[in-house]
Amino acid sequence: MTPEELTAILEDFRLRAHENKIVLKMLKDWTRNIHVTATDLDARTWTMVIDNGRIVRVALEAVEPRDIHIQALVVALAGIFRGELNPAKEFAKGNLKFIGSNKDEMRLDAIIQYLWE
Amino acid sequence: MGLRRSLRLRTLVAASAGLALASSVYPASISAAQAAGGRLVWLAIAVAGLLCVMASANFAELSSMFPTAGGVQVYVRQAFGERLAVTVSLLYVFLAWAAGAAEAYIFASVLERVFAATGIPFLSTIPVAVWVLLVISFFFFINLRGVETAGRTQDVLTYFMFFLIFAVSAYALFAAVTRGLPLGGGGAGLGTGGVAAPSGGVAGFVQGVAYSIYLFIGFEWVTPLAEETTDIKVIPRAMPIAVILLAVSYAVWTTIMVTFAPVSVLAASPTPHLIFAEALAGTAGLLIVGVISALATFTSFNAGMMGNSRLVYGMAREGTLPKALSRIHLTYFSPWAALTFMFIIELVLALLLTLTRSFTVAILMAAAIECVIYFLVALVVLRLRRTKPDAERPYRAPGGAVLPAVTAGVFALLAVAVFFPPSPLLVGPFFAGALGLSYVYARFAVPWLRARAGKR
Numbered sequence: 360m361t362p363e364e365l366t367a368i369l370e371d372f373r374l375r376a377h378e379n380k381i382v383l384k385m386l387k388d389w390t391r392n393i394h395v396t397a398t399d400l401d402a403r404t405w406t407m408v409i410d411n412g413r414i415v416r417v418a419l420e421a422v423e424p425r426d427i428h429i430q431a432l433v434v435a436l437a438g439i440f441r442g443e444l445n446p447a448k449e450f451a452k453g454n455l456k457f458i459g460s461n462k463d464e465m466r467l468d469a470i471i472q473y474l475w476e
Numbered sequence: 477m478g479l480r481r482s483l484r485l486r487t488l489v490a491a492s493a494g495l496a497l498a499s500s501v502y503p504a505s506i507s508a509a510q511a512a513g514g515r516l517v518w519l520a521i522a523v524a525g526l527l528c529v530m531a532s533a534n535f536a537e538l539s540s541m542f543p544t545a546g547g548v549q550v551y552v553r554q555a556f557g558e559r560l561a562v563t564v565s566l567l568y569v570f571l572a573w574a575a576g577a578a579e580a581y582i583f584a585s586v587l588e589r590v591f592a593a594t595g596i597p598f599l600s601t602i603p604v605a606v607w608v609l610l611v612i613s614f615f616f617f618i619n620l621r622g623v624e625t626a627g628r629t630q631d632v633l634t635y636f637m638f639f640l641i642f643a644v645s646a647y648a649l650f651a652a653v654t655r656g657l658p659l660g661g662g663g664a665g666l667g668t669g670g671v672a673a674p675s676g677g678v679a680g681f682v683q684g685v686a687y688s689i690y691l692f693i694g695f696e697w698v699t700p701l702a703e704e705t706t707d708i709k710v711i712p713r714a715m716p717i718a719v720i721l722l723a724v725s726y727a728v729w730t731t732i733m734v735t736f737a738p739v740s741v742l743a744a745s746p747t748p749h750l751i752f753a754e755a756l757a758g759t760a761g762l763l764i765v766g767v768i769s770a771l772a773t774f775t776s777f778n779a780g781m782m783g784n785s786r787l788v789y790g791m792a793r794e795g796t797l798p799k800a801l802s803r804i805h806l807t808y809f810s811p812w813a814a815l816t817f818m819f820i821i822e823l824v825l826a827l828l829l830t831l832t833r834s835f836t837v838a839i840l841m842a843a844a845i846e847c848v849i850y851f852l853v854a855l856v857v858l859r860l861r862r863t864k865p866d867a868e869r870p871y872r873a874p875g876g877a878v879l880p881a882v883t884a885g886v887f888a889l890l891a892v893a894v895f896f897p898p899s900p901l902l903v904g905p906f907f908a909g910a911l912g913l914s915y916v917y918a919r920f921a922v923p924w925l926r927a928r929a930g931k932r
Contacts, residue, residue: 381806384806385806385809445793445794445795446793447790447793447794448793448794448795450544450546450790450794451546451549451550451553451561451790451794452546452550452553453542453544453546453550453553453554456543456544458704461782461786462622462809465622465786465789465804465809465810465811466809468793468804469804469806469809472793472802472804
């Protein structure tokens with residue numbers, strides 16, 4: 360898995376999120392910078408920039424301030440954002456780290472759940 | 477709400493002590509006094525605290541190996557696989573039900589007694605069962621709305637409660653000395669006199685220690701915060717500090733309680749701390765200790781319901797509990813299905829406790845579950861040291877294999893000690909039921925759920 364492939368997966372996630380009415384409702388009024396770090400790619404970090412209910416872009420670097428931080432191997436990150444891996448399972452196995460408020464964690468998990476399941 | 481970054485020692489100590497600063501610890505400490513003897517209860521609590529400090533070293537080693545919010549279930553999964561990890565997670569759910577129901581019933585009893593004493597019209601006539609319903613519903617709704625106590629507020633509340641406990645204890649010590657009451661001797665304050673409780677010898681003392689484990693309930697719940705600390709060694713420091721603070725607070729407080737009232741009187745009530753407060757300072761004492769109790773229940777019950785609804789939600793999300801429990805409220809982003817599940821069970825259990833007044837069964841069952849979890853975690857440390865000897869351990873429990881081995885042995889003994897008289901007869905069967913159901917569920921229901929999910 361290359362950095363370019365993960366970029367494409369995150370970009371696809373962004374577009375799909377905007378096509379899903381329930382997900383759009385969940386994104387409403389949300390403004391967050393979500394850092395996504397691939398621990399096996401020299402801790403390279405992407406940022407999903409959410410501004411007032413829209414995922415406006417996927418930045419190829421860490422955009423400050425960091426509100427949420429997700430860390431995992433690149434394969435796990437790709438699987439989660441492609442809907443092939445269950446983030447809760449990866450979390451329970453200790454393969455995924457989530458840093459952020461409980462409420463943000465629930466909201467992001469709900470978005471992934473409703474988008475793919 | 478922004479990102480919590482590099483949590484400090486102060487906050488982690490508060491998080492570690494938070495659940496144990498509850499109203500239900502007062503009857504638990506009186507059960508310990510009854511078993512160990514009023515004069516020795518401070519020692520039973522101190523020994524329980526020492527054992528929890530030893531257990532905390534095991535948690536600290538594992539949390540440094542796996543700094544994840546998954547906590548204990550991740551550690552157990554790494555050592556013994558999914559089945560035991562699910563069993564342990566379900567034991568935590570049973571623990572939350574038992575402790576939550578006891579807490580709700582005891583706090584409802586506090587409200588009933590305080591309002592009855594103040595004589596406020598209408599409020600003073602509300603029965604305990606209605607207070608139980610109101611208390612649990614209140615916490616259900618604030619959790620449903622996703623209201624969280626900010627970290628700083630939680631810190632302030634926790635240390636304020638420690639301050640109040642120490643302040644009341646200091647005043648009570650002074651009052652005991654000036655009134656010529658023998659410390660731990662019990663009863664003179666109420667005019668009944670005499671030694672507080674029969675001592676059960678060594679066996680009674682061991683039981684007193686086992687019961688006292690409840691006074692440190694959930695100190696390990698700080699380990700899921702490991703990934704939010706910059707210094708991995710701060711958690712190994714936070715847990716023992718929290719346990720020592722709790723041990724000193726409760727050892728002094730319990731000794732003072734049995735100084736002012738006989739253990740037999742205190743043990744018959746769900747609110748022994750109010751009996752003591754009234755004996756100490758009349759209605760004013762009752763109100764002050766009522767406030768301590770309210771703060772204690774607010775922080776511990778809220779954290780308990782929030783933590784456990786998220787545990788249930790997480791298990792439903794990963795497919796080990798029915799998927800229906802993973803529903804999220806689309807406005808408040810709270811796990812409403814898991815919360816409703818917890819609410820219904822805790823309400824039914826708390827009402828049962830209200831009818832039967834068997835709060836000791838719930839408290840001792842929770843103590844037994846904690847002992848079993850500490851026993852298992854010690855085994856996890858031993859196993860991982862054998863199966864993953866080269867894994868990075870930024871913190872290692874001291875004393876080689878001795879500390880985890882001793883911890884495992886002692887907590888296994890304490891778990892068994894909880895079931896013997898004077899514990900109520902129902903503690904054993906209820907505990908066996910919880911353990912058996914958890915294991916059978918993990919063994920049979922989880923594979924079935926997984927297979928069903930796979931077919932979809």
